[in-house]
Amino acid sequence: MADVSLAFLWHQHQPYYPDDLTGENPMPWVRLHGVKDYYGMLLHLMEFPAMRCSINLVPSLIEQILQYTEEGRSDRFLDVSRINADNLEEAEAVFLLDNFFMANPHHMILAFPRYGELYQRRGLGRCSGQEALRRFNSRDLRDLQVWFNLAWVHPIAVAQDPFLSGLVTKGKQFTEEEKHLLLDKHLEILKKILPLHKKLQDDGQIEITTTPYFHPIVPLLLDKKFAREALPQIQLPSYQASYLDDAKVHFQKAIDQYKSIFGVAPTGMWPSEGSVCQPFISLAESFGFRWIATDEEILSASTHGDVSRDSHGYVRNPHKLYSAYRVHDSGKGINIVFRDHALSDLIGFRYQHNEPEAAAQDFLHTLSEIGKSINSDKPALVTVILDGENCWEHYPGGGVDFIRALYRKCTSTPNVHSVRLGDYLAHNPPTNNLDHLFAGSWINHNFAIWVGHEEDNTAWDLLHKAREYLKTKDAFSFNELLQKAWREIYIAQGSDWFWWYGDDHSCAQDELFDELFRRHLKNVYAFLGDIPPIELDRPIRKKGARNIHTLPRSFLEIRIDGLPRFFEWLTAGHYACQGERGTMAMTTRGPLRDIYFGFNLKKLFIRIDCTADAKQALKQFHQIKIGFLEPAGHQVIIDISNQEKISFTHLLAGKEVAASIEIALQKVVELSIPFEILDVNENQIISFYVEILENGLGRDRAPREGLISFSRPTRDFEQIMWDV
Secondary structure (H helix, E strand, O other), X not given: OXXXXXXXXXXXXXXXXXXXXXXXXXXXXXXHHHHHHHHHHHHHHHHOOOXXXXXXXXXXXXXXXXXXXXXXXXXXXXXXXXXXXXXXXXXXXXXXXXXXXXXXXXXXXXXXXXXXXXXXXXXXXXXXXXXXXHHOXXXXXXXXXXXXXXXXXXXXXXXXXXXXXXXXXXXXXXXXXXXXXXXXXXXXXXXXXXXXXXXXXXXXXXXXXXXXXXXXXXXXXXXXXXXXXXXXOOOOOOOOOOOHHHHHHHHHHHHHHHHHHHOOOXXXXXXXXXXXXXXXXXXXXXXXXXXXXXXXXXXXXXXXXXXXXXXXXXXXXXXXXXXXXXXXXXXXXXXXXXXXXXXXXXXXHHHHHOOHHHHHHHHHHHHHHHHHOOOOOOOEEEEEEEEOOHHHHHOHHHHHHHHHHHHHHHOOOOOEEEOOHHHHHHHOOOOXXXXXXXXXOOOXXXXXXXXXXXXXXXXXXXXXXXXXXXXXXXXXXXXXXXXXXXXXXXXXXXXXXXXXXXXXXXXXXXXXXXXHHHHHHHXXXXXXXXXXXXXXXXXXXXXXXXXXXXXXXXXXXXXOOOOOOOHHHOXXXXXXXXXXXXXXXXXXXXXXXXXXXXXXXXXXXXXXXEOOOHHHXXXXXXXXXXXXXXXXXXXXXXXXXXXXXXXXXXXXXOEEEOOOOEEEEOOOEEEEEEHHHHOOOOOOEEXXXXXXXXXXXXXXXXXXXXXXEEEOOOOOHHHHHHHO
């Protein structure tokens, strides 16, 4: 049995939002994640001085923090927040109603009664901001200005500050003075973030790593054909020139910034999106980096499957995954470590639905099992890498109870030692070598998110044309405006713009991301006094944000036998379990594949399809849970091993009742639930999710975020659908 060296690397990242030509910044996310996550993660570490980890700060994020704290810059959301609610123009008030509920509804809005009241009154999805405005007076709008900005402050920061905690207690009828003091607190917190990172680094508690400056997919800058190593048939952009010089600029700018803030040169790097290729090694080494990190699937592909997972998710040859490696290119070598994507996804996507102590204990139990699987005197290196920002809004209370439980157990469990990655590699130099580093990212060991789709390729081609235009101006390299134009090219090479193109990810701000990408390319021309090509005025994004699920189109009559009869479910609503959280992606997959749902006048029907026959796919799990948030408090629990053991519970009433629920588990899971036991009337909203449990802990859930929602039908439902 080996000891476990646990290496967390929290990735903190935002793309470059501001328009340097106009000075406008339409996005608030640097500020809001700053006062919540970037600061909050440091507060957690200060609570546990024995905890060691690495934190990756993307340079484009750092630059924007400094713009707030040293240059006095703002953002559109902050500007509208500062306007006196009595003096809001109609367009500004509508902006509030359309944008100031951009937070997790269950954990960041409904958790606060007044914010929840305003949310319900807004009626998102049922009417426009313009239509809702008549239901809001200036007092309501001021409270909304306050609550949006207050809900985004980290809970520990709120608890430590009497003024902030006093605002929470007061709850409503805030004054203009209180609002401005809150917004000033935002800037006070932002000013603490970088100095506190430096202090924790200098104290030896954290290691700070970096990423190429504007977060580009470096292998695609070097040669877009690297995408074909994983996907030989992928359609590439029309222009495939190498941008090696640009990649070098991203590296050098990151190093220069790092030295100016943290006083030393960086030694570790998380490549943008974990994206690597063979030439990345010599490039990183030439800039002085000693180690990089990427995903375990890159190791699997690099070893031709020697390191992989079986059908149950267990690692084959675990001693090879939980080790560091040395990889060489062109006579230069660098150390490389590989993230355990299953453990990373547990924190990013699974544990939010579980009781914090139980989730933290499950994590430590998994670490213990890893240690038992390895027979070595050398500690097993378990590398956990995920966003340090986006997942916490999906946890109750901002994840505070879970992180505290996790850090407490990580610093008190024998044979588990939290480490900084650089320290581990210094004390345990790699003895394993990789002959070739497979070209890919942390998502499915390929680059399909960022290239290959028609929209992605269009964006790359427009970027190339702007770059070629700029090259014709190189004779004027002394010109400061030319340097600003090149900076716009580097900004447009950031991974985030391509993340939102194609059909992989979607969010409410798709159109704005598209507009920002094209604006950066327009600025290339505008800085030099030329008119941008008209094609940059045309949106690249061809469709809006996708719906989370479809809705039933007619009444169903289902024979509950666990056999997927096509025509029975032909007009059902459908949810595909592909993970809808736009800012994050999950690499591990649970057993759930599709959820179908529908009804007749008396019953709700639900069908659960798995990645294999349901009876086989679910045999290692214990229960299926159907949880209802509307009507609140109802849940159905099905014992997988004994389908006759069904409980229907009304949690709010604190009782369990017998119910005429039918269930069958064969090739699929089918069940029917009478509407009468849900206590819902016609046209009343029903919202539910499906969850797979093992020892009481959630192992998969659909939808992974959000709910499946519909209205109980009336008798004329089919006639209405036909008329539509």
